[in-house]
Amino acid sequence: MRRERLQNHVAGSVxxxxxxxxxxxxxxxxxxxxxxxxxxxxQDPETxxxxxxxxxxxxxxxxxxxxxxxxxxxxxxGLAFLxxxxxxxxxxxxxxxxxxxxxxxxxxxxxxxVAAAVIPAVHLYSRGLVAAVCVAGxxxxxxxxxxxxxxQTGTFHWALLVGVGSIFVPxxxxxxxxxxxxxxxxxxxxxLRSFCAALVGCLxxxxxWGGYWVIRSDYSEFINWYESLVSYELLxxxxxxxxxxxxxxxxxxxxxxxLLGAIHYLNTSYNDRIQVRMLLYILTCHFxxxxxxxxxxxxxxxxxxxxxxxxxxxLIAHFFTLTSSWFTNALFFLSVLAFGALGYLNLFMPLLxx
Numbered sequence: 001m002r003r004e005r006l007q008n009h010v011a012g013s014v015x016x017x018x019x020x021x022x023x024x025x026x027x028x029x030x031x032x033x034x035x036x037x038x039x040x041x042x043q044d045p046e047t048x049x050x051x052x053x054x055x056x057x058x059x060x061x062x063x064x065x066x067x068x069x070x071x072x073x074x075x076x077x078g079l080a081f082l083x084x085x086x087x088x089x090x091x092x093x094x095x096x097x098x099x100x101x102x103x104x105x106x107x108x109x110x111x112x113x114v115a116a117a118v119i120p121a122v123h124l125y126s127r128g129l130v131a132a133v134c135v136a137g138x139x140x141x142x143x144x145x146x147x148x149x150x151x152q153t154g155t156f157h158w159a160l161l162v163g164v165g166s167i168f169v170p171x172x173x174x175x176x177x178x179x180x181x182x183x184x185x186x187x188x189x190x191x192l193r194s195f196c197a198a199l200v201g202c203l204x205x206x207x208x209w210g211g212y213w214v215i216r217s218d219y220s221e222f223i224n225w226y227e228s229l230v231s232y233e234l235l236x237x238x239x240x241x242x243x244x245x246x247x248x249x250x251x252x253x254x255x256x257x258x259l260l261g262a263i264h265y266l267n268t269s270y271n272d273r274i275q276v277r278m279l280l281y282i283l284t285c286h287f288x289x290x291x292x293x294x295x296x297x298x299x300x301x302x303x304x305x306x307x308x309x310x311x312x313x314x315l316i317a318h319f320f321t322l323t324s325s326w327f328t329n330a331l332f333f334l335s336v337l338a339f340g341a342l343g344y345l346n347l348f349m350p351l352l353x354x
Contacts, residue, residue, distance in 0.1 A: 003324055007332035010107075011321040017106035017113075021088075024117040027343065028081055031123075032074060079125040083133050084116050087310060090136045098143055098279055100314055102272065107317035112309060118343030119250045121305040127168040132306035134165030135172065139286070142179060143279055145189040152197040155183065159201030166202075167209050169303055170229035171293070176202055178289060186278040232297065239299045246346045251294070251301060253338055254312050258287055260331075261315030264323065271322075280318065287311040 010016055091109040095101060100108065116122050122129050141158035145151035158179060166173035180198060184190035213221050233239060262284045269277050290311060294304055320332050 005324050005326075005329040007320050007329050008324055010332075011101075011105045011317070012103060014106075016110045017092075020110040020113040020117075024084070024113040027117040027347065028077065028084075028123060031347065032077060073124070076124040080123055080129055083125070083129050084113075084122060087116075087133050087136050087306075088113060090133070090140050091310070091313060094136075094140050094143065095314070095317075098276060099273075100276060100280065101318060101321045102276075103321065105317065105321050107321050108314050111316045112313040114339050115254065115309045115313070118339050118346055119254075119305065119309065120246075120346050121250065121302055122309070126303070126306075128303035129306045131165040131169035131172050131303070132310050134161045134168070135175070135286075135307055136310045137161045138165070138175075138179065139282070142182060142187070142282070145183055145194070146187045146275055146278065148189050149191060151189050152193050155189075155194040156197040156201040159198040160204060163202040163205040167205060167225070170225050171300070173202070173229065175286075175289075178286070182282045182285070186282055233299065234296055236299075239297070243298070243301070246349075247301060249342055249345055251305065251308070253342055254305075254308050255291060257316045257319075257335060258291075258308070258312030261312065261317075261319040262287060264319045265315060268322070280314070283311060283314050287315060
């Protein structure tokens with residue numbers, strides 16, 4: 001009989017998700033309302049709210065709203081917070097509907113919330129965060145097509161989300177053939193009609209977005225999108241030397257725990273149902289795909305970090321929920337301490353470079 005250790009009690013507790021949600025909310029909003037606690041943050045003399053050091057990526061369409069609020073950081077964090085909540089809901093629903101962990105557990109969404117609390121890459125609105133939510137939604141819809149012959153609707157929806165994500169991060173369009181492969185090889189639901197639905201779904205948002213700029217006779221956005229898509233700087237040495245310690249530590253912790261989760265799953269996949277096995281294979285493959293892209297083009301690390309966090313959360317949760325040894329229990333303690341140290345490094349220390 002398996003001995004229940006602290007990691008298993010935390011994984012199965014009904015309080016884990018609420019506690020992680022509270023921690024994420026506090027770490028998300030504390031720099032805005034208590035800016036004096038955080039180096040690099042200054043207090044707005046008019047509103048008293050914090051003004052962070054990071055540059056805003058808010059779209060120009062939201063400029064009037066930003067002026068009305070009077071604090072761009074507040075709107076930035078508000079939009080990012082809504083996207084974080086949406087990603088959390090998707091992960092909860094993905095786990096509940098597909099029983100990814102075999103037992104009743106909220107550790108998938110809790111892992112995402114803890115990572116989001118301590119990694120500032122997702123604390124402000126960014127194109128990468130929008131793309132990560134789109135990819136999470138695309139995977140959620142993709143899982144609905146498992147062994148269904150008439151799945152054109154689900155296929156259209158996941159392809160639509162891939163197309164929307166590619167508007168914000170052009171390289172997301174490269175995920176389309178991999179999603180088609182997942183549906184063909186793992187989910188066994190690809191047909192000619194599904195293939196056509198995927199093409200239509202992916203091209204539909206791109207055509208609407210391109211048509212909007214054509215009507216406005218402004219081609220600069222589309223040109224910039226195309227240049228970003230076709231420009232590659234593979235293995236450029238300078239791209240590997242421009243990171244702060246915070247960026248390397250954040251990526252290193254997520255990658256290490258994600259790799260541990262992936263290796264553990266690949267070694268114990270025979271314990272899961274066939275459907276769950278296929279879904280976790282897809283998550284594992286996509287995690288390695290994004291990691292490979294980051295290693296080849298590290299200049300996109302900040303953009304792809306939210307996506308790595310979303311993809312690694314189920315793998316990390318699977319590892320800590322379904323193991324029960326003194327080693328994994330100690331590793332769970334070390335992981336909690338590592339996330340705490342990462343939060344201190346990211347939020348309470350000035351930017352450090354190598």
